Amino acid sequence: MSSAPSVVVHPDKQSLADAAAARLVTALVDAQAARGEAHVALTGGSMGSAIIASLCEVPGRSAVDWSRVNVWWGDERYLPAGDADRNDTQNDAAGLASLGLDATRIHRVAGPDTSDSAEDSAEAYAAELREHGAAAFDVVLLGVGPDGHVASLFPHHPAQRTTGTPAVAVHDSPKPPPDRVSLTFECLDRALEVWFLVAGADKAVAVGAALASGADRWDVPAAGPRGSIATRWLIDADAATAVTGTEPRHD
Numbered sequence: 501m502s503s504a505p506s507v508v509v510h511p512d513k514q515s516l517a518d519a520a521a522a523r524l525v526t527a528l529v530d531a532q533a534a535r536g537e538a539h540v541a542l543t544g545g546s547m548g549s550a551i552i553a554s555l556c557e558v559p560g561r562s563a564v565d566w567s568r569v570n571v572w573w574g575d576e577r578y579l580p581a582g583d584a585d586r587n588d589t590q591n592d593a594a595g596l597a598s599l600g601l602d603a604t605r606i607h608r609v610a611g612p613d614t615s616d617s618a619e620d621s622a623e624a625y626a627a628e629l630r631e632h633g634a635a636a637f638d639v640v641l642l643g644v645g646p647d648g649h650v651a652s653l654f655p656h657h658p659a660q661r662t663t664g665t666p667a668v669a670v671h672d673s674p675k676p677p678p679d680r681v682s683l684t685f686e687c688l689d690r691a692l693e694v695w696f697l698v699a700g701a702d703k704a705v706a707v708g709a710a711l712a713s714g715a716d717r718w719d720v721p722a723a724g725p726r727g728s729i730a731t732r733w734l735i736d737a738d739a740a741t742a743v744t745g746t747e748p749r750h751d
């Protein structure tokens with residue numbers, strides 16, 4: 501079962517990041533109360549780092565037992581560990597380490613320095629996901645590209661159609677770098693909550709298209725993933741200008 505999307509519009513990118521961080525603290529506390537630990541998939545891109553930076557400052561963050569938070573990535577650029585263009589490196593630079601996570605629960609995607617190919621890396625990541633039983637993330641955070649992509653699932657790209665595994669190698673990505681590893685729709689669809697974090701006028705058309713009734717994820721991947729409990733579009737006013745047919749809530 502999947503939940504219908506809800507939309508919350510924040511005045512600007514910073515307030516969006518701060519509010520999403522506060523919301524994430526609550527979601528992680530709730531997940532730990534219910535299941536003892538929490539699994540969250542982080543995102544790359546500008547919002548991915550913005551929410552980490554906000555998380556490091558948000559009041560109430562000490563209510564989370566960070567040593568029992570499992571961190572994954574919705575996608576990773578297939579580059580060596582520590583490369584400045586990797587999503588995890590950018591999240592690290594935004595302050596991930598200062599949260600007090602247990603290093604053994606930070607699940608990074610292998611790059612070309614420790615794997616033979618993006619396929620091998622995706623396979624290892626899929627095995628790790630299965631081993632940790634993270635078939636259903638508590639929260640998946642997703643940025644959205646101006647073309648409507650999420651994670652590394654791009655419009656009309658065959659990787660979108662992968663089934664039978666939670667992770668896939670992606671080649672010929674239209675957004676550099678060309679080689680990536682991504683969670684599959686099948687995996688994203690099992691999340692309890694999916695949160696889209698989107699700021700900026702350059703995303704307005706993609707947001708409008710993803711939320712339009714009858715949107716097809718083959719054309720607009722962001723129309724695809726839905727959480728079984730909640731599907732939240734947490735966006736700023738600039739990204740909200742083409743949303744029609746729903747009544748966005750302005751915080």
Ligand SMILES: O=C(O)[C@H](O)[C@@H](O)[C@H](O)[C@H](O)COP(=O)(O)O
Pocket residue numbers: 543544545546547548575576577587642643644645646649650651652675
């Ligand atoms: O590897 C990546 O680049 C991503 O994970 C990607 O899916 C990103 O989240 C969107 O492209 C939005 O990125 P921005 O927020 O920077 O526009």
